[in-house]
Amino acid sequence: MMLVYRDAGIYFDGPGQGHALEKNKMPLTSQWEKPVKVILDYFNATEVTAIGMSLGGNLVLHAAAFEKRIKKVVCxxxxxxxxxxxxxxxPESLKKQISTDLDKNENGTAINAALNDLMQQSLMVQWAIRQGMHVLGTKTPYDFIKQALTYDTNEISALVNQDVLLLAGQDDHYVALDQLPLQMSTLSNAHSLTARIFTDKEAAANHCQLGNLGLAISTILNWLNQVQ
Structure with a gap:
């Protein structure tokens, strides 16, 4: 995808990504406006479009909320x-237990045991938790779950006053489709708000439109051309 945008912008690895994580041991931060500020300062960029992919769809809103050199946002x-x-x-029972323990600020021993057991049964859960621990720099599954709470756009979405494009896959295996209207409802001060749901018939219903990336790229480029 970066080949498409290469001549039009800047691609960088921030904390928790690529070179920054693996070589410099910089874990992820929800305060994404900080690495974005460094990049924009370095290149003396004043009006930019910020595109966040996967968890970047969360991070890019955090950046836009506080960094107003960002004029357009793509989640x-x-x-x-x-x-x-x-x-x-x-499982529902484990969700309830996690919520209860987080509310009580428990140390998470029981949760760690339950999650470690569940990881042996589900490759999806195993990947999500192990990758999350690696990227966020946490030592236990419970610590990862607890820190994941900081990656939430509810509290900062009202600060986003730029043009925003939201993309969603109908059958996304990570992000439930009901998250789209919830995200839209929080962006109450966006200059403009556009949403696009990709379907199975388009071979683009998966997370980040894997199966038809060309359609997603075209959608983004068309939106950029239309929003002035």
């Missing part, structure tokens, strides 16, 4: 709550 896809995405894969 590719939406991901308003990392906590909801992770716990979506868990």
């Amino acid at each position: 590719f896809d939406i991901l308003p709550s990392l906590f909801n995405c992770v716990t979506r894969q868990l």
Whole structure:
């Protein structure tokens, strides 16, 4: 995808991504306006479009809320709550236990045991939790789940006053489709708000439109040309 945007913009690895994570050991931060500010300062950029992919759909809204050199925002896809995405894969009984323990600020021993057992039964849960621990720099599954709460757009969405494009897959295996209207409802001060749901008939219903990336790219480019 970056080949498409290469001549038009800047692609960078921030904390928790690529070179920054693997070589410099920089874990992810929800305060994405900070690495964005460094990049924009370095290149003396004043009016930019910010595109966030996967969890980047969450991070890019955090950046836009505080960094007003961003004029257009693309959430590719939406991901308003990392906590909801992770716990979506868990049994209802475990979800309730996690919520109860978080409210009581428990140390998470029982939760760690339950999650470690569940990871042995589900590759999806295993990947989500292990990758999450790696990217966020946490030592236990419970600590990862607890820290995931900070990656939520509810509290900052009202600060986003730019043009926003929200993309969503009808059958996204990470982000439930009901998250789209929830995300839209929180962006109450956006200059303009556009949403696009991709379907199975388009071979684009999966997370970040895997199966038809060309359609997603075309949608983004068309929107950029239309929004002035």
